Structures are given as structure tokens and as C-alpha cells.
Amino acid sequence: MKKIVLLALTAIGFLSISCKEEKKDENTENKKAPVKENFYVEITAQAAKKDDFAVYYTEDGTIEFKPEKALWRGIAANKEETMVIDFPADIIPTHIRLDLGLNKEQDSVTISKIKIGYLDNAIEIKGSQFFDYFVIDNQFKTTVDPSKATITFIKNGTEYKTPYYYPRQELVNKIKQITAGLKATN
Incomplete structure (x- = not known):
């Protein structure tokens, strides 16, 4: 029993x-996690000095970026952080441009990843993949560290110029996929 x-x-x-x-x-x-109902860009970066980054955008299929179509976010000094740039709900860009800082005394900016998404679709770009999606501009000095998957933008000469990068066709295609509801693949 x-x-x-x-x-x-x-x-x-x-x-x-x-x-x-x-x-x-x-x-x-x-x-x-709730699905975002707007287009967004997340930049995980570290700046040597406090600064402000911008994402310029167009909605008409051109690269005619204008100041009134820019979204800004601040970044603290010497600490990696993720800046979330949420677009207004009615804005779905066709092209984006990244501007990495206004601080004239900036020494360097390191990006470890960029995430671009809309609804439940997103693409994640490692820092070391930056130039797969953005056009190289030789007036700005950069170093890529494949082992850390980062890219660092370095002061070139005595004066720091704001590094800005236009999209490659690959990024434009990914944005189309993301906003059309297709799953984007890296």
C-alpha cells in the first residue's frame, strides 16, 4: 500500500x-518585445567626446538630403551606447545618410553596429560591414577591426570634420525590403 x-x-x-x-x-x-510601428535606426557607438549624430532621409528616391529631414540624437563621451532614432509614424524613407558628430574637438567615433528596421523587419550591420552599405569617402580616415567587427572614424589632421556617409544601392535595396514587408537578410 x-x-x-x-x-x-x-x-x-x-x-x-x-x-x-x-x-x-x-x-x-x-x-x-512589442513590434515597432515606425521606421527606426539604432546606432551602437562610442565617441571620445560628447557629440550629436544625425540620420538624414529622403522619401522620394533621391539623395537630395535637406536639414529639415534630419533626426538627431546625442551620445555621451567614452561609453558605448545605443542611440535609437525613431522616425515619425508617417515617414518611410527611401534613402538615409549618416552624419557622425558635430563636435569640432572630437577625436574618434567607433561604431559596433547599426540596426535599421520597420515593423518586425530589420537588418543589422556590423561596424566592419559599414562600407558594404555606405559609400566610402576618402576625406575621412577610418580603421576597420574585423576581430571586433567595428569601424572607427578618426580625426584626420588638426581639424575634425563631420564624417557623413551616403547609402550604397545595397542599403537602398534593404530599406525597400524592410519597408515592403519582406524579411531582410544580412
Whole structure:
């Protein structure tokens, strides 16, 4: 009789544990990150000095970037952070340009990744992949560290010029995929 009672208690114990596990799984599924309903750009970077970055955009398929179509975010000094640049809900860009800082005393800026997304579609660009998606501009000095997957923009000469980068066709195609609801692949 003791064996039957012990067996029954063991079975009840297993059943209650497995039910708890199922409830945990249900709760984690319900806690998924909410889907953003706007276009966004996230830049994970570190600047030697406090600065401001901008994402310029166009909606007409051109690269005629204008100051009134720019979104700005600040970055602290000497600490890696992710700047989230949320576009207004009614803005879906066709092209974007990155401007990496206004601070004339800036020494360097290191980017480890850029994420560009819309709804539940996104592309993540490692810093070392930067020039796969943005046009190289030789007036700005850069170093790529493949082992850390980063790109660093360095002061070239005595005066720091704001590095700005236009999109390559590859990025324009990815933005089209993202905003058309197609899953973008890196």
C-alpha cells in the first residue's frame, strides 16, 4: 500500500512540475518585445567626446538630403551606447545618410553596429560591414577591426570634420525590403 501511495505522490509531483513549466513557456511567449510601428535606426557607438549624430532621409528616391529631414540624437563621451532614432509614424524613407558628430574637438567615433528596421523587419550591420552599405569617402580616415567587427572614424589632421556617409544601392535595396514587408537578410 505504501508503494502505491508513494507512486501516486511521485506521479502527482511530476505532473505539477510539468504544468508549471508549460505556464512559464506561455508567459515568455506573451512577453515578446512589442513590434515597432515606425521606421527606426539604432546606432551602437562610442565617441571620445560628447557629440550629436544625425540620420538624414529622403522619401522620394533621391539623395537630395535637406536639414529639415534630419533626426538627431546625442551620445555621451567614452561609453558605448545605443542611440535609437525613431522616425515619425508617417515617414518611410527611401534613402538615409549618416552624419557622425558635430563636435569640432572630437577625436574618434567607433561604431559596433547599426540596426535599421520597420515593423518586425530589420537588418543589422556590423561596424566592419559599414562600407558594404555606405559609400566610402576618402576625406575621412577610418580603421576597420574585423576581430571586433567595428569601424572607427578618426580625426584626420588638426581639424575634425563631420564624417557623413551616403547609402550604397545595397542599403537602398534593404530599406525597400524592410519597408515592403519582406524579411531582410544580412
